[in-house]
Amino acid sequence: xxxxxxxxxxxxxxxxxxxxxxxxxxxxxxxxxxxxxxxxxxxxxxxxxxxxxxxxxxxxxxxxxxxxxxxxxxxxxxxxxxxxxxxxxxxxxxxxxxxxxxxxxxxxxxxxxxxxxxxxxxxxxxxxxxxxxxxxxxxxxxxxxxxxxxxxxxxxxxxxxxxxxxxxxxxxxxxxxxxxxxxxxxxxxxxxxxxxxxxxxxxxxxxxxxxxxxxxxxxxxxxxxxxxxxxxxxxxxxxxxxxxxxxxxxxxxxxxxxxxxxxxxxxxxxxxxxxxxxxxxxxxxxxxxxxxxxxxxxxxxxxxxxxxxxxxxxxxxxxxxxxxxxxxxxxxxxxxxxxxxxxxxxxxxxxxxxxxxxxxxxxxxxxxxx
Numbered sequence: 001x002x003x004x005x006x007x008x009x010x011x012x013x014x015x016x017x018x019x020x021x022x023x024x025x026x027x028x029x030x031x032x033x034x035x036x037x038x039x040x041x042x043x044x045x046x047x048x049x050x051x052x053x054x055x056x057x058x059x060x061x062x063x064x065x066x067x068x069x070x071x072x073x074x075x076x077x078x079x080x081x082x083x084x085x086x087x088x089x090x091x092x093x094x095x096x097x098x099x100x101x102x103x104x105x106x107x108x109x110x111x112x113x114x115x116x117x118x119x120x121x122x123x124x125x126x127x128x129x130x131x132x133x134x135x136x137x138x139x140x141x142x143x144x145x146x147x148x149x150x151x152x153x154x155x156x157x158x159x160x161x162x163x164x165x166x167x168x169x170x171x172x173x174x175x176x177x178x179x180x181x182x183x184x185x186x187x188x189x190x191x192x193x194x195x196x197x198x199x200x201x202x203x204x205x206x207x208x209x210x211x212x213x214x215x216x217x218x219x220x221x222x223x224x225x226x227x228x229x230x231x232x233x234x235x236x237x238x239x240x241x242x243x244x245x246x247x248x249x250x251x252x253x254x255x256x257x258x259x260x261x262x263x264x265x266x267x268x269x270x271x272x273x274x275x276x277x278x279x280x281x282x283x284x285x286x287x288x289x290x291x292x293x294x295x296x297x298x299x300x301x302x303x304x305x306x307x308x309x310x311x312x313x314x315x316x317x318x319x320x321x322x323x324x325x326x327x328x329x330x331x332x333x334x335x336x337x338x339x340x341x342x343x344x345x346x347x348x349x350x351x352x353x354x355x356x357x358x359x360x361x362x363x364x365x366x367x368x369x370x
Contacts, residue, residue: 007337007368008032010094017081024067030078032063033070038334039367040358043312045072058361079330080321085160087326088140091333095137104134105292106166106188107299108157108174110150111307125324128153129332130161133298136339138332143325150174155182163188167282169296172197175279181251184281191257191280191292200245205277208243209236209258220286222294230264235290239283252281257289306335310350337367 011031016023036059037051052059052069059065070078110128128150130139140161142153150173158168158179163186170179172195183190194202213219213236220235236258241247244256257278264271282289311331338353343366348356357364 006094006097007035010090011035013090013094014082015086016078017083018078025070025074026064027078029063029065030070030075033059034075034079034330035334035337036364038311038330039337039354040364041354045076048072048075055361062365076323079326080323082322082326084141084143084322084325084329087329089160091329092139095336104132104167105295105298106139106161106163106168107131107133107296108154108168108170109296109299109304110144110153110173111304126150127325127328128157129299129303130157131299131303132166133295133302136298136302137336138303138329141325141328151176151179154179158182158186161186167191167292169292171296175201177249177251180253180279180281184251189252189281191278191282191289191296194277194279201279202277204244205256205258205279208238208240208256209277213238218284218286220290222290228266230266232262233290233294234260235286235293236260237284237286237289250279253279255280255282255284255289257293259290259293303332303335306350307331310354311335341367 008028011028014027014031016027033052034048036055037048040051042048042051049069049072056065056069059069108128108130110126112126126144126149127141128144129141131137132139140157142157144150144153154170154174154176155178159182163183166188167190168183168188169191170193172193175192175194175198180190180192194205196202218237222233222235224231224233238256238258239254241253241256247253257280259276259278261274261276262271263273278289278293280289282292307328311334335350338350338357341353344353357367
């Protein structure tokens with residue numbers, strides 16, 4: 001092989017489930033070209049083939065292309081047959097080899113690939129993902145056909161994650177006793193949002209906070225200024241669970257939480273307010289809990305937003321066999337590579353980095369020098 005680095009070593013570990021024993025294109029070439037093409041802006045199998053053809057002279061300097069560039073059908077077939085769980089397992093192992101140890105918050109949230117919906121046929125594909133907010137690392141995902149299926153998908157995802165010592169945050173859809181139990185069984189802690197889908201629990205917590213706390217150790221206030229707004233968030237925690245009708249049904253429950261937020265928008269001179277409730281297995285540490293809840297939104301801002309805006313995942317129409325789930329992993333892998341880039345003296349957006357990578361082969365290769 002002409003090329004040896006951690007990314008190409010990763011590509012060589014990906015198993016090949018194609019039945020044709022007379023394969024013209026090695027699996028590592030298919031995986032590596034796909035990642036390069038996606039980093040440089042490709043969004044479809046046809047565009048990945050186009051990238052390979054246009055960049056063949058460059059690719060021949062780093063890969064053995066004896067049989068040329070695979071067709072778009074070959075790329076599609078390879079990733080459609082590849083088992084998503086194995087692909088993700090190899091991806092996470094590779095990430096561990098280039099990242100620090102996972103710690104802190106692991107946010108779990110779902111995302112619908114709206115472009116995968118076909119009129120009159122199936123609903124859009126929904127992916128439930130786990131994201132290490134401190135490391136900005138994707139840890140795994142489960143595919144479902146409906147958002148409502150998150151309740152059954154999350155326990156399956158928990159089983160394959162290494163969560164020991166982490167704090168798992170999930171929105172109200174994941175506020176289920178079985179999910180809380182699954183997190184504790186993984187030797188992790190949980191913070192679960194509570195809404196009206198758990199009506200009794202919601203009303204109990206709401207009534208528990210009717211009397212304002214006078215204990216400053218159980219209150220944490222954070223103020224932020226910027227982008228034409230002033231935001232104040234007040235986190236109040238309570239370890240008195242006597243207000244709950246049946247607290248023991250929630251495994252290892254220690255704390256109930258109230259978050260009051262005030263946002264003043266300078267442009268409109270209006271103040272928006274909101275109150276949210278949570279339950280947690282963590283002890284009564286208002287600052288730690290507030291920061292963990294705030295960190296949860298990184299899965300939206302640092303993962304889902306980039307996937308849709310920088311990579312166009314929301315427009316993807318892939319749904320044949322395992323194609324959509326595996327391509328989503330390719331996008332997350334490509335995003336991590338671009339986020340890791342530190343050679344530029346000036347901070348650049350992900351979209352700008354993708355364009356430069358497509359224009360400059362030297363810059364593209366520098367992304368893999370870790």
